[in-house]
Amino acid sequence: MKDLAQRLWQQAEQCRIGGSPLTAALLEGATRDLTAGGVVADLLAAHAAEPSGSVPSLRFAGSLHRLVLERKAPELALHYPSVGGTAPVQDVWPAAERACREHLEELRHLVALPVQTNEVGRAAALVAALSMLGPGPVRLLELGASAGLNLRCDAFAYDLAEGVVLGDPDSPVRLVRPWEPPFPASPQLPPVVARRGCDPAPVDPTSTEGRLTLTSYVWADQLPRLERLRGALQVAERVPAVVERAGALEFLTRELADLPEGVTTVVWHSVVWQYVDPAERLAVDALLDRTGRDLTTGAPLVRVSLEPQRVGTQDFAFQLHVQRWPDGTRVHLADALGHGPPVRWTGATLAP
Template identity: 35%
Template sequence: MAAGKAKYELVDPQAKGFEAVQRAFANQVAYCRDNGAPITATICQALGDLLETERGGAVMRRVRRWAGPPLADALPLRIAGGLHALHLADQDPALSAIYLEQRVSNAAELVADAIERNEAFLMPWLDGPPQTNEAGRSWAYAAAMLWLVDKGLPGKFALNEIGSSAGINLMMRRYFFDLGGVTAGPKGAQMRLAPEWRGSPPPDTHYDIVAARGCDIAPVDLTDPAQALRLKAYIWPEFTERFARMDAAIAAANTMPPEVARETADVFVEGVLAEPAESGVTRVIMHSVVWQYVPEYQREKVTAAIEAAGARSMPDAPLAWISLEANRDTHRHELSVRYWAGSEGGGEDWQRLGVAHPHGAWVEWEG
């Protein structure tokens, strides 16, 4: 099937077996195509075409026999990241023809040849989930904080992020934002984020980030060139502005690295919320494009811990939960917020503030 004909189908993300592997690749093709990533769609389509062949050596045999749920494990993006790394490192010129958008009529053969030539390099890319840290998504945290201040919450924020990867969003106090004309952050910042804004701007208030830390099961150290290259490999090659943002984030990390603990989401959140709340500070639990990768039992524990802490919150020490996650029906990312402010009440139910491009290219504000 050509990439242009691929359709996204809602399926059980925990489904296993060969048919689930096929559907994971078909869904990834449709998702990439619908989000302006034709090169990545071509790569994923080529990989999907190889599933019913014997090409690709041990790497593709492992993919065909994937033991876990391929959709929840983001299997297509694991191997696609490895192939992109080959291109970025200029280790396979023949494969690079696809990334350079040269005319090719045999993408599946080019990909199969590259996999077979680079088996030892590619096999480890199947061992862990992709890292999709993206500074462009931090617009959501900035806009949500402006909105929360407008709701009467203290403008000092302590950020606690699940699935921080390299901690790029944790450095957002050093980023400048232009959100529909409302600005935040230092004007002289190297990282400048100005998504195309649709609708009214967020509230023109002010926030101050007084603390920022996060967790990840496999943190990435941006000060290590090899780990930085790995993170770049998960950037879809179509989005050149993302590479510029990544370079700015690497520069920021080399100046002052973010604080990222090697912990699971539930252990991190329970530990954070067991600490005494600070008067005059809004504590935030936040995540972007992470929730789908968190095991269900951990999601349940995180939710229970947040709701319990919310019930204990005080007006001068509120708690907020900020989520930017994919809606698999619309292929858009939705910014939603819950907050608790003690006896003064709050927004305990989820409120959607906007929808956006997966990497923050545009925002449709609803808040």
């Protein structure tokens, strides 16, 4: 439990750095309660030995947010900007603690569920990489796609600079100045001709349940993220994308069996690797490398990833990498924040 308390505390710090004082205050309160053997100890004891990558802290925060969104915790809701709450952040814990006691059995079920954040802002990193691949058509395959919102990245608007908008300028999702500096060359977005993803726990973004799940994992005081999500849910109504229930290896083994000629196959994943079993990770790496080294020039394969790397003891950098074959060269193209923008170019470019 000591380790779990430490992880909750560290996540609180990450949330503060990441611009969510509300989630930070909740997790600090939860840490103190856990250490004192309160209701949080009862709730999270069963998860104390789980790998830290499965983030029980964010599952806890998401579970409370869900109660609020379902109008089951009105006192707690007063502190949640996502439902119009304006009560002070520093007073949130007593209300949260009461909500935990009142809804203990429901929360027990909710905290066991995986984190299902489908962060639309991360599309800014994906599109940064796509814009460097040239004009040819792209088949987009996403590992750990959640609800597949970013499989529709070309249907969002990227307001790069005065008069320069990539994607759909009329999109309800608008990412303003998402790149720093705006762009290294004249950017263009290749046409996305196929969009498929996988996830062991896919979310249907067109269902009420799916929308509620996705909303609950957005930190409740980050209104621009909630707005982006609402826009992406609208886009998902009109732009179809398949997310099948499967792990990365099973999905890719099938999808890479036959690469279509004349189309660049882009395998994309963001903030997924920490959730994938190490053996599966190695197998996916090997499969991509094997496929890439064998491919014909008419069917290019590219891997684009945005994954956290630890920097120092506390902080993370979210690095955008692009790997291309047949030689498997991997380029560190940019750094982003955990939820996407700003995407800062490293200065590296892709060889033609």
